[in-house]
Structures are given as C-alpha cells and as structure tokens.
Amino acid sequence: xxxxxxxxxxxxxxxxxxxxxxxxxxxxxxxxxxxxxxxxxxxxxxxxxxxxxxxxxxxxxxxxxxxxxxxxxxxxxxxxxxxxxxxxxxxxxxxxxxxxxxxxxxxxxxxxxxxxxxxxxxxxxxxxxxxxxxxxxxxxxxxxxxxxxxxxxxxxxxxxxxxxxxxxxxxxxxxxxxxxxxxxxxxxxxxxxxxxxxxxxxxxxxxxxxxxxxxxxxxxxxxxxxxxxxxxxxxxxxxxxxxxxxxxxxxxxxxxxxxxxxxxxxxxxxxxxxxxxxxxxxxxxxxxxxxxxxxxxxxxxxxxxxxxxxxxxxxxxxxxxxxxxxxxxxxxxxxxxxxxxxxxxxxxxxxxxxxxxxxxxxxxxxxxxxxxxxxxxxxxxxxxxxxxxxxxxxxxxxxxxxxxxxxxxxxxxxxxxxxxxxxxxxxxxxxxxxxxxxxxxxxxxxxxxxxxxxxxxxxxxxxxxxxxxxxxxxxxxxxxxxxxxxxxx
Numbered sequence: 413x414x415x416x417x418x419x420x421x422x423x424x425x426x427x428x429x430x431x432x433x434x435x436x437x438x439x440x441x442x443x444x445x446x447x448x449x450x451x452x453x454x455x456x457x458x459x460x461x462x463x464x465x466x467x468x469x470x471x472x473x474x475x476x477x478x479x480x481x482x483x484x485x486x487x488x489x490x491x492x493x494x495x496x497x498x499x500x501x502x503x504x505x506x507x508x509x510x511x512x513x514x515x516x517x518x519x520x521x522x523x524x525x526x527x528x529x530x531x532x533x534x535x536x537x538x539x540x541x542x543x544x545x546x547x548x549x550x551x552x553x554x555x556x557x558x559x560x561x562x563x564x565x566x567x568x569x570x571x572x573x574x575x576x577x578x579x580x581x582x583x584x585x586x587x588x589x590x591x592x593x594x595x596x597x598x599x600x601x602x603x604x605x606x607x608x609x610x611x612x613x614x615x616x617x618x619x620x621x622x623x624x625x626x627x628x629x630x631x632x633x634x635x636x637x638x639x640x641x642x643x644x645x646x647x648x649x650x651x652x653x654x655x656x657x658x659x660x661x662x663x664x665x666x667x668x669x670x671x672x673x674x675x676x677x678x679x680x681x682x683x684x685x686x687x688x689x690x691x692x693x694x695x696x697x698x699x700x701x702x703x704x705x706x707x708x709x710x711x712x713x714x715x716x717x718x719x720x721x722x723x724x725x726x727x728x729x730x731x732x733x734x735x736x737x738x739x740x741x742x743x744x745x746x747x748x749x750x751x752x753x754x755x756x757x758x759x760x761x762x763x764x765x766x767x768x769x770x771x772x773x774x775x776x777x778x779x780x781x782x783x784x785x786x787x788x789x790x791x792x793x794x795x796x797x798x799x800x801x802x803x804x805x806x807x808x809x810x811x812x813x814x815x816x817x818x819x820x821x822x823x824x825x826x827x828x829x830x831x832x833x834x835x836x837x838x839x840x841x842x843x844x845x846x847x848x849x850x851x852x853x854x855x856x857x858x859x860x861x862x863x864x865x866x867x868x869x870x871x872x873x874x875x876x877x878x879x880x881x882x883x884x885x886x887x888x889x890x891x892x893x894x895x896x897x898x899x900x901x
Contacts, residue, residue: 445842460500462489465507480511544568551609555587558605560595564588568613583616585609587623589631602631646684649757653680657762657788664787668780669768672805679763689752709739761795764788769805777802 428436465488466477474490477497481488486507489498499507534542548566555564565588571581587605591597606618623631657678665674764784768777777800781792790796884892 442845445845449839449842460487460502462498463501463504464491464496465499465504465511466497477511481507484510540570544570547612551587551612554608555589555605558601560592560597560601561589562592563590566609570613580615582620583613585613585616585621587621588626589623590626597625597631606632646682650680650682653682653759654678657764657790660788661764661766661784664784665766668783673769675767677765679765681760681762683758683760690750704741707739707741709737761797762788762790763797764790764799766798766800768800768802770802772802 431439465481466473474495474497478488481497481499484507486499486503490496491498548568551566552564555561555566567586567588569584571583574580587609589597589605602623603618605623606621609621610616610618621632625631655678657680658676661678662674662676665676766784772780781798781800784790784798784800785792785796790798792798884895
C-alpha cells in the first residue's frame with residue numbers, strides 16, 4: 413500500500429477514535445443515507461427506458477416473441493394492463509426488425525409473407541386459397557391497429573371467376589370485432605372498416621361487409637344509407653345555419669351593447685325536399701300588338717249578266733263585278749313559362765330570440781329589431797320572426813361562491829406543487845442534513861485534535877472516562893452536563 417494512502421487512513425483512524433459515540437453514530441447514519449441516495453440515483457440512471465415492442469398481442473404470439481427475445485438475450489417486461497411487451501429503447505428497432513424478418517406469424521395468421529417462398533408445384537386452386545388466407549390476415553392486422561379494437565377476425569367469401577358477367581356473383585365479407593373494455597365503436601369507424609375491407613377485395617361493395625361484435629350484435633345494420641344518417645346530416649346542416657345566424661347577430665349586438673349584455677338564440681327551418689315548379693300564363697289583354705304567325709287571303713270576282721232587252725240606241729250602264737274575298741290570319745299566343753327548382757337545404761324561415769340585459773324602451777327595441785333584420789338578412793315580411801325582450805340577467809355564481817372556488821383552486825395548485833416536487837425536496841433536505849452532520853463531524857475531529865487534555869474544566873490535565881463522568885454527575889451535575897454536551901457537539 414502506498415505510504416500516502418496509509419498515512420491518510422491512519423489519520424482518519426486517529427481522528428475517528430477521538431470522536432464521541434454520538435458523533436460517530438451521526439456520521440454513520442449520514443454516510444448510510446448518502447450511500448442509499450447515491451445508489452438510487454445510479455440505479456435510476458442505469459435503468460433503461462422500456463418501450464412497447466408489440467402491443468395487444470395474444471398469449472400464443474406473446475410466447476413466440478418472448479422466446480425470440482430470450483434467444484437474443486434481450487431483457488423485457490410485460491404490461492398487464494395493455495398486454496404489451498416492453499424492451500429497452502436502445503434495442504427496440506433492432507428486435508422489431510428481427511421479429512419481422514424471422515417470418516414469425518404475429519396476429520394469429522399468415523399474411524402475404526406466405527408468398528415469400530415460391531412453390532412451383534402449387535395449383536391454381538391452392539394459390540387462390542392461400543391468397544384469400546393472406547388477405548384475411550392482412551386485413552385483421554390493419555383493423556387491430558384501429559384505436560379501441562382489441563382483436564378482429566375477417567372472413568371473405570370470394571366467388572370463382574365466371575365467363576359471363578351476368579353470371580358473376582358478388583363477393584361478401586364478415587368482420588368479427590372484439591372491443592376494448594369501456595369502448596363504444598362509432599358509426600364513422602364502422603363505415604371506415606366497411607370501406608377498408610371493400611376496397612381490398614374485388615367485386616365487394618361496402619354494403620356487402622357485415623360487422624359483428626362479441627355479443628353477436630350486428631354493427632352494420634342500417635349504418636350505410638339509413639334514415640338515421642340522413643337525419644344526422646339534416647341536424648348538422650340545421651345547426652350550421654343556426655350557428656351562422658347566431659354568431660352574426662351576437663357579434664352585431666356585442667359591438668352595440670357590449671360583451672355579455674345580450675344573448676341570442678336562433679331556430680332555423682330548412683327545406684330538405686327537392687321541389688320543381690312549372691308555371692304557364694296567358695295574357696290576352698296585353699297592350700302590345702299580337703304577333704302574326706301566318707296570313708292567307710283569296711279574292712274571287714264574277715261579272716253580272718244583263719238579261720234584259722238590248723237596244724242599239726241606249727247604252728247599258730256599267731255594273732261593278734261581284735267580289736268575294738277570303739282572309740285567314742293566325743296569331744301567336746301571349747304565353748309565359750316559368751320553371752323553378754328549390755334546392756334541398758334552402759332556408760324557409762328564421763326565428764330569432766334576443767334577450768337584452770337591462771331596461772330599454774319600446775322605440776329602442778323596435779329600432780334594434782330593424783337593425784338586426786338588416787344586418788343578418790332576415791325578411792320579417794316573408795315569415796321570419798325576431799323577438800326582443802329586455803330583462804335583468806341573473807348572476808349564475810355569487811361572489812362568495814367565486815371566492816370559495818378560487819380558494820379551492822389555489823389549494824389544489826399548492827397540493828399539486830407538493831406532489832410534483834416532494835421527492836426533490838426530500839432529497840434536498842436529506843442532503844442538507846448530511847452536509848450539516850458531516851461539517852459537525854469534521855469540526856469535532858478538528859477540535860479533538862487541537863483541544864487541551866482537560867475536558868472537564870477542573871484543571872486535572874487528563875481526559876475523563878465515562879465512569880468518571882458518571883461519578884462526577886453525582887457530585888456536580890452541571891459540570892457533568894457540560895462535558896456530555898461537549899462530546900455531542
């Protein structure tokens with residue numbers, strides 16, 4: 413052993429012997445606490461951060477994955493709540509690639525990795541069956557990644573190809589879904605799964621995909637084009653129109669009366685039926701001259717015959733010929749045609765209810781009604797209604813309740829601070845105690861090295877032993893207390 417280290421150990425041993433029992437005990441406790449803290453910090457820093465390698469795996473798949481991890485000598489943990497297998501973060505991607513490259517069937521079936529190896533002796537029927545199996549497994553893996561779905565099974569019914577299209581049967585599919593506890597699947601998720609499966613299979617429509625839950629309930633019953641979906645769309649469109657008018661009127665009133673000085677509610681009535689109107693009108697009493705379509709006319713003349721006696725001395729009078737005239741005129745009819753189409757979603761009428769905070773006279777309310785109608789584009793003469801009432805608003809929360817809620821919020825804030833920072837605060841306090849005890853121990857060792865031999869102050873010039881202090885306590889208790897206090901300090 414080097415001489416320097418040996419001298420340091422002898423010095424520490426000598427000073428340790430000069431310490432009182434209480435001082436030794438304090439130093440030992442502080443050293444143990446410091447060692448525990450340091451060990452905890454080292455263990456925390458050395459512990460790897462575990463990340464999910466695979467989530468929501470079955471027992472058979474989990475056994476395969478754990479066997480692979482044991483072969484690779486990789487530590488892992490099991491999360492009982494989610495069924496996930498956790499591995500250190502630094503080995504996550506490496507192990508995931510190894511499991512994927514090993515050809516291990518995860519998910520209870522074999523996907524398209526079934527075709528990684530070429531089998532020249534496979535018949536066309538076997539190839540078709542294997543393709544259907546692989547497609548079912550791939551769909552199951554995709555559906556299992558949807559949030560809220562714990563497990564799924566897909567069954568496809570793909571008919572054989574026919575020569576003629578009119579003889580070709582349509583494909584069908586059924587999907588079994590096992591949902592996570594407390595999860596309720598939504599309608600848009602059902603439609604998404606239907607379209608996912610239908611888009612992956614040839615000649616399969618979304619209506620041909622049936623979804624069934626664990627309790628045997630048909631999830632796709634009336635989910636594609638049912639009345640409920642149409643009603644939801646009507647309700648959404650109505651709410652959109654109502655929100656549009658309410659926001660428009662509310663912002664208008666806030667600029668005039670101030671914020672929180674009024675409240676607005678709007679009810680809209682929409683036309684959802686597609687209506688076509690055809691109108692024809694005739695106006696024979698038009699001031700304009702009617703248009704002539706065509707005109708036909710014919711003239712016939714016939715000279716009159718004189719059957720009387722003709723004399724040579726008297727000239728017969730000139731007789732005009734007989735005229736026969738015929739004229740046919742066709743006019744255009746005065747006709748007006750009108751064709752109107754009412755688009756679904758048009759607003760039939762709007763009802764607006766406005767409540768003002770305070771008291772206002774009738775003239776102000778009437779003027780405000782006209783301003784609201786002009787600002788929002790509401791036609792009162794066309795059946796729209798605007799009702800305005802003035803009344804005092806009631807405070808929903810009193811000042812006492814507000815103060816109480818603020819106090820509770822402040823208390824919760826302090827409690828959260830204590831919960832978040834209590835471990836760090838405990839470590840700081842322990843460190844301070846250790847530093848104080850360490851300082852006291854060093855000071856005591858320094859005092860013991862340079863203090864005079866007489867600790868009792870009685871001038872004897874020698875160290876007192878515990879037996880002598882006990883004897884002194886019977887004779888002079890105050891002096892004995894000073895000696896014990898000097899040992900401790």
